[in-house]
Amino acid sequence: xxxxxxxxxxxxxxxxxxxxxxxxxxxxxxxxxxxxxxxxxxxxxxxxxxxxxxxxxxxxxxxxxxxxxxxxxxxxxxxxxxxxxxxxxxxxxxxxxxxxxxxxxxxxxxxxxxxxxxxxxxxxxxxxxxxxxxxxxxxxxxxxxxxxxxxxxxxxxxxxxxxxxxxxxxxxxxxxxxxxxxxxxxxxxxxxxxxxxxxxxxxxxxxxxxxxxxxxxxxxxxxxxxxxxxxxxxxxxxxxxxxxxxxxxxxxxxxxxxxxxxxxxxxxxxxxxxxxxxxxxxxxxxxxxxxxxxxxxxx
Amino acid sequence: xxxxxxxxxxxxxxxxxxxxxxxxxxxxxxxxxxxxxxxxxxxxxxxxxxxxxxxxxxxxxxxxxxxxxxxxxxxxxxxxxxxxxxxxxxxxxxxxxxxxxxxxxxxxxxxxxxxxxxxxxxxxxxxxxxxxxxxxxxxxxxxxxxxxxxxxxxxxxxxxxxxxxxxxxxxxxxxxxxxxxxxxxxxxxxxxxxxxxxxxxxxxxxxxxxxxxxxxxxxxxxxxxxxxxxxxxxxxxxxxxxxxxxxxxxxxxxxxxxxxxxxxxxxxxxxxxxxxxxxxxxxxxxxxxxxxxxxxxxxxxxxxxxxxxxxxxxxxxxxxxxxxxxxxxxxxxxxxxxxxxxxxxxxxxxxxxxxxxxxxxxxxxxxxxxxxxxxxxxxxxxxxxxxxxxxxxxxxxxxxxxxxxxxxxxxxxxxxxxxxxxxx
Amino acid sequence: xxxxxxxxxxxxxxxxxxxxxxxxxxxxxxxxxxxxxxxxxxxxxxxxxxxxxxxxxxxxxxxxxxxxxxxxxxxxxxxxxxxxxxxxxxxxxxxxxxxxxxxxxxxxxxxxxxxxxxxxxxxxxxxxxxxxxxxxxxxxxxxxxxxxxxxxxxxxxxxxxxxxxxxxxxxxxxxxxxxxxxxxxxxxxxxxxxxxxxxxxxxxxxxxxxxxxxxxxxxxxxxxxxxxxxxxxxxxxxxxxxxxxxxxxxxxxxxxxxxxxxxxxxxxxxxxx
Numbered sequence: 001x002x003x004x005x006x007x008x009x010x011x012x013x014x015x016x017x018x019x020x021x022x023x024x025x026x027x028x029x030x031x032x033x034x035x036x037x038x039x040x041x042x043x044x045x046x047x048x049x050x051x052x053x054x055x056x057x058x059x060x061x062x063x064x065x066x067x068x069x070x071x072x073x074x075x076x077x078x079x080x081x082x083x084x085x086x087x088x089x090x091x092x093x094x095x096x097x098x099x100x101x102x103x104x105x106x107x108x109x110x111x112x113x114x115x116x117x118x119x120x121x122x123x124x125x126x127x128x129x130x131x132x133x134x135x136x137x138x139x140x141x142x143x144x145x146x147x148x149x150x151x152x153x154x155x156x157x158x159x160x161x162x163x164x165x166x167x168x169x170x171x172x173x174x175x176x177x178x179x180x181x182x183x184x185x186x187x188x189x190x191x192x193x194x195x196x197x198x199x200x201x202x203x204x205x206x207x208x209x210x211x212x213x214x215x216x217x218x219x220x221x222x223x224x225x226x227x228x229x230x231x232x233x234x235x236x237x238x239x240x241x242x243x244x245x246x247x248x249x250x251x252x253x254x255x256x257x258x259x260x261x262x263x264x265x266x267x268x269x270x271x272x273x274x275x276x277x278x279x280x281x282x283x284x285x286x287x288x289x290x291x292x293x294x295x296x297x298x299x
Numbered sequence: 300x301x302x303x304x305x306x307x308x309x310x311x312x313x314x315x316x317x318x319x320x321x322x323x324x325x326x327x328x329x330x331x332x333x334x335x336x337x338x339x340x341x342x343x344x345x346x347x348x349x350x351x352x353x354x355x356x357x358x359x360x361x362x363x364x365x366x367x368x369x370x371x372x373x374x375x376x377x378x379x380x381x382x383x384x385x386x387x388x389x390x391x392x393x394x395x396x397x398x399x400x401x402x403x404x405x406x407x408x409x410x411x412x413x414x415x416x417x418x419x420x421x422x423x424x425x426x427x428x429x430x431x432x433x434x435x436x437x438x439x440x441x442x443x444x445x446x447x448x449x450x451x452x453x454x455x456x457x458x459x460x461x462x463x464x465x466x467x468x469x470x471x472x473x474x475x476x477x478x479x480x481x482x483x484x485x486x487x488x489x490x491x492x493x494x495x496x497x498x499x500x501x502x503x504x505x506x507x508x509x510x511x512x513x514x515x516x517x518x519x520x521x522x523x524x525x526x527x528x529x530x531x532x533x534x535x536x537x538x539x540x541x542x543x544x545x546x547x548x549x550x551x552x553x554x555x556x557x558x559x560x561x562x563x564x565x566x567x568x569x570x571x572x573x574x575x576x577x578x579x580x581x582x583x584x585x586x587x588x589x590x591x592x593x594x595x596x597x598x599x600x601x602x603x604x605x606x607x608x609x610x611x612x613x614x615x616x617x618x619x620x621x622x623x624x625x626x627x628x629x630x631x632x633x634x635x636x637x638x639x640x641x642x643x644x645x646x647x648x649x650x651x652x653x654x655x656x657x658x659x660x661x662x663x664x665x666x667x668x669x670x671x672x673x674x675x676x677x678x679x680x681x682x683x684x685x686x687x688x689x690x691x692x693x694x695x696x697x698x699x700x701x702x703x704x705x706x707x708x709x710x711x712x713x714x715x716x717x718x719x720x721x722x723x
Numbered sequence: 724x725x726x727x728x729x730x731x732x733x734x735x736x737x738x739x740x741x742x743x744x745x746x747x748x749x750x751x752x753x754x755x756x757x758x759x760x761x762x763x764x765x766x767x768x769x770x771x772x773x774x775x776x777x778x779x780x781x782x783x784x785x786x787x788x789x790x791x792x793x794x795x796x797x798x799x800x801x802x803x804x805x806x807x808x809x810x811x812x813x814x815x816x817x818x819x820x821x822x823x824x825x826x827x828x829x830x831x832x833x834x835x836x837x838x839x840x841x842x843x844x845x846x847x848x849x850x851x852x853x854x855x856x857x858x859x860x861x862x863x864x865x866x867x868x869x870x871x872x873x874x875x876x877x878x879x880x881x882x883x884x885x886x887x888x889x890x891x892x893x894x895x896x897x898x899x900x901x902x903x904x905x906x907x908x909x910x911x912x913x914x915x916x917x918x919x920x921x922x923x924x925x926x927x928x929x930x931x932x933x934x935x936x937x938x939x940x941x942x943x944x945x946x947x948x949x950x951x952x953x954x955x956x957x958x959x960x961x962x963x964x965x966x967x968x969x970x971x972x973x974x975x976x977x978x979x980x981x982x983x984x985x986x987x988x989x990x991x992x993x994x995x996x
Contacts, residue, residue, distance in 0.1 A: 108745075232842075258843050
């Protein structure tokens with residue numbers, strides 16, 4: 001890397017590197033940097049609607065004293081800690097099962113599992129609310145099997161509403177993550193599995209000792225993307241709770257709060273920008289941690 | 300590099316096209332009024348009808364009614380206003396009444412005052428009040444969410460009640476009737492969504508109060524009407540005469556499938572109630588129950604919206620004239636939109652028309668529209684303020700505690716505390 | 724070996740698990756298809772049987788919505804976005820991974836940081852920018868900010884880590900120029916990566932909601948996603964019509980997925996054989 005700049009070959013190498021990355025970097029710079037600088041500047045302003053004035057760190061002080069913000073932050077972190085590991089593991093298991101060429105009808109099954117992330121949010125929220133209603137199909141099935149004795153208040157109880165949101169995100173995004181793994185699994189030579197199988201390595205060990213290490217770059221990628229997705233979680237909560245994050249703010253996320261501060265409540269563009277930088281800092285820290293952990297295991 | 304050039308080609312082509320088409324518009328000298336609103340079967344259809352009426356007498360003016368979801372209209376409006384880009388805004392926009400003051404106060408100068416042109420004395424007073432700021436009136440009052448109590452005559456009869464027993468009752472009586480209905484007809488009295496403060500707002504406004512005082516300051520801890528509303532909802536829940544629901548479709552499902560005996564909400568629900576032909580003749584409409592405190596009435600409101608003209612509009616004069624000619628003067632227009640769309644306008648003179656006089660067989664021949672328009676004149680005017688959504692969220696946050704028996708005074712204190720950090 | 728109990732048990736487990744997952748995933752879709760055949764009020768009641776309202780719902784959908792136009796708008800936006808994003812982002816992902824330099828690494832990290840900012844915070848400034856460029860209410864404004872996708876660059880870079888360096892070395896010995904290596908070696912070898920990215924970008928662009936909502940202003944430019952949203956938000960939504968709309972809106976992405984997934988199986992294995 002260091003010698004790249006020396007001599008003719010190094011320069012040739014470097015020029016090519018810039019040519020390949022220039023279009024993307026140029027576009028990202030143009031359409032991201034200006035808005036980012038603008039929103040950073042806004043986060044130091046406060047006021048109603050367009051009547052804004054410079055407020056220094058007033059918005060940060062407001063964060064500390066805002067119970068709704070604290071609630072949204074706690075909820076968001078809960079979703080992240082519980083949901084991301086479940087989903088990544090589920091997607092990995094599904095991808096490796098569906099990668100088996102002997103599995104009958106795997107094309108259809110793959111399409112089936114991918115379906116949730118293309119199903120429109122509108123249909124999906126109407127349906128989920130119907131299925132998980134007090135006298136809905138989920139409760140009646142669970143009661144029939146005998147798992148529960150009285151119906152679970154999925155949508156009206158603070159704890160169960162959170163569980164429902166986690167079910168909903170996992171349902172919607174597992175197939176999406178699976179695609180990345182399926183694509184990456186093509187890069188693994190199948191003969192490795194055959195050799196391991198003949199040596200008597202059990203399926204679970206093949207999964208943990210071959211699949212996971214070989215997919216590591218893509219697992220890292222999906223973990224970071226899912227972290228970002230979960231910390232910016234908006235669509236599912238917005239649609240399941242009709243934009244309210246209820247009951248009793250139990251499902252409110254940071255992004256939904258930003259949305260409310262911008263569009264539902266008296267517009268506080270400055271404070272909303274401040275809350276969004278909280279997300280930036282959180283994701284940056286978590287992503288750094290994830291990259292760091294992935295690097296450690298390299299050795 | 301090749302890719303880059305290709306990326307730009309369509310853009311250049313589109314720019315050329317765009318400038319060509321804008322030239323064409325100027326050449327034709329036609330005035331086009333752009334309107335943003337929501338609900339294709341309601342507001343959009345009504346505005347198209349209004350536009351068609353105006354174009355008959357003013358052939359040079361045409362209308363472009365653009366249809367977005369309600370929250371989408373609000374997002375687009377706020378983004379457009381905040382960006383200060385004039386061509387990003389329509390000429391006329393529909394705003395829900397609860398949000399009117401928020402827009403008027405946080406984007407001063409963005410909306411054109413209509414006082415001076417429009418004769419506001421002909422409209423329901425509460426509608427005019429909510430769009431008035433510093434002595435100027437800004438909007439054209441449109442549909443009303445005047446509240447009523449829809450009830451199933453058959454269920455109540457099974458419990459031993461006649462339609463007369465439902466007229467002008469109190470909430471305590473409502474709960475007693477509910478217990479009888481539960482015991483004798485086996486049906487819940489009402490559906491309640493613990494994530495929605497709509498019912499609380501209806502009850503509160505019926506006693507002439509709101510979350511805010513006339514001067515806009517928060518009115519929570521000492522608000523007798525809010526306290527009584529919370530107590531009422533708490534009592535209904537404690538009596539277990541309600542069906543808990545989550546969200547609009549769940550709520551609408553309860554009366555579509557005949558699970559509840561009564562629905563207390565705005566007049567705009569009529570279409571949904573009537574969507575079940577097999578329930579024809581089984582429904583009645585009565586005034587909403589009243590609280591037992593000072594200032595209590597049987598009239599209230601939920602929702603409703605009004606039209607506003609943007610100050611930056613190039614067609615401002617035409618837009619104002621259009622609204623004034625149709626919405627403030629055309630009685631026949633109001634008959635058409637009531638008949639076709641079930642829209643109850645807030646122009647009081649419209650009540651004299653034939654459509655309002657008609658008896659509705661679905662409601663057993665009651666003159667429901669006449670009744671609603673009578674109640675409309677009695678809706679107490681309150682200051683919807685600029686923080687209704689914030690307080691709503693704080694109220695909803697306390698509902699589970701109230702259901703579990705927390706004293707209402709404590710809940711009010713908690714609401715007050717949350718509201719004071721939210722109102723900035 | 725085929726018939727030993729452990730193999731059978733694992734087959735039962737595999738089919739049972741995968742089958743259950745597939746069922747749970749498909750169920751809402753089936754419900755949506757059934758919904759398209761029912762009247763709005765039956766949908767609210769939770770009816771799970773085919774109804775007779777399909778023709779009415781389709782007719783109402785076609786009356787309320789200019790179907791060819793909105794689908795054409797969506798298709799235009801999606802195809803431009805997909806092709807351009809894949810081209811620009813795969814070039815960059817390849818470039819960052821193959822030609823490493825410290826300065827580009829720093830820029831790469833800065834680029835990843837931009838992923839972390841919620842879009843809601845950028846919407847208003849981006850809108851002002853489009854206003855200054857005179858692009859409001861054009862499809863170009865919808866596509867332009869999405870082409871340089873840090874997310875897809877990140878994906879291509881992570882996938883390029885599996886690109887065998889021997890292939891590059893061999894190509895260089897054969898005297899291929901860098902762009903030729905990219906075009907004739909990398910692109911075909913990475914077929915499965917491109918297929919996955921194609922599906923993801925296509926789906927994101929087709930379903931894109933918030934940004935098109937903000938920049939598109941008229942009925943003539945609206946995409947199918949915006950139209951469905953406005954249908955669903957009525958005072959009393961006609962859910963039958965909404966279901967017809969969402970079903971039709973889902974078909975293109977589903978078709979793309981169904982055909983593209985073949986690339987997963989044929990992908991890189993072909994080149995190894």
